[in-house]
Amino acid sequence: MSLVLWVLGFAALGACARVYIFSQREKFINRYVFPVFLTQKLQQQYPQLTHEQTGLVIKGLRQYFLMCCKAEKKLVAMPSQVVDELWHQFILHTRAYQVFCRKGLGRFLHHTPAEAMKGKKDASDSIKRAWRLACKIDGINPKKPERLPLIFALDTMLAIPGGFNYALDCTRSRTGEHCASHIGCGGGCSGSSGCSGDSGCGGD
DSSP, rough: HHHHHHHHHHHHHHHHHHHHHHHHHHHHHHHHHOHHHHHHHHHHHHHTTOOHHHHHHHHHHHHHHHHHHTTTTTOOOOOHHHHHHHHHHHHHHHHHHHHHHHHTSSSSSSEEEHHHHSSSHHHHHHHHHHHHHHHHHTOOOOOOSSSHHHHHHHHHHTTTTOEEESSSSGGGGOOOEHHHHHHHHHHOOOOOOOTTTTTTEOOO
16 A cells, blocks of 8 residues: 555655756746847848737747647658748757747757648648647637737748748648638638748747
């Protein structure tokens, strides 16, 4: 009996430790001050963006890292072209990125292009996971959204050339737009997902 209690106590202690570790990682990501060079690189690549708009892209990148933290080691699609570009710039500064990943995620977050995945199901699962996590962070019902999560809305909001565009109302979606309701619905959905082309999907 005492052995059973010891095992249960040890398991409970482990669960508490795990919750604490993840809360600390999320706190680190939320408080992290991204290097100034990221904003500079973004403004060089997208000179049309205002200071306020570049701040939104930084916020989108922070949101993506929080999504990856919550997903642990599961793949999370990158739903925004402009955030993906910013992520690329961060990765190029290896030392800063490695430190961030170690403290914020507990591992190095690789950039996995959609075409490098095992199959369409992996890509589909990763964009649906991204949708659920982004909705949770922004306080949106993923099944009945009244608006798009920030990271799904950014490319359209900022008129990013070649961006990933999403529509809530699929009956009114324009050519090239991905159907957000298809991403958020249950099994049996059809339609385009946002994890396509060169969009990155984080995971190991």
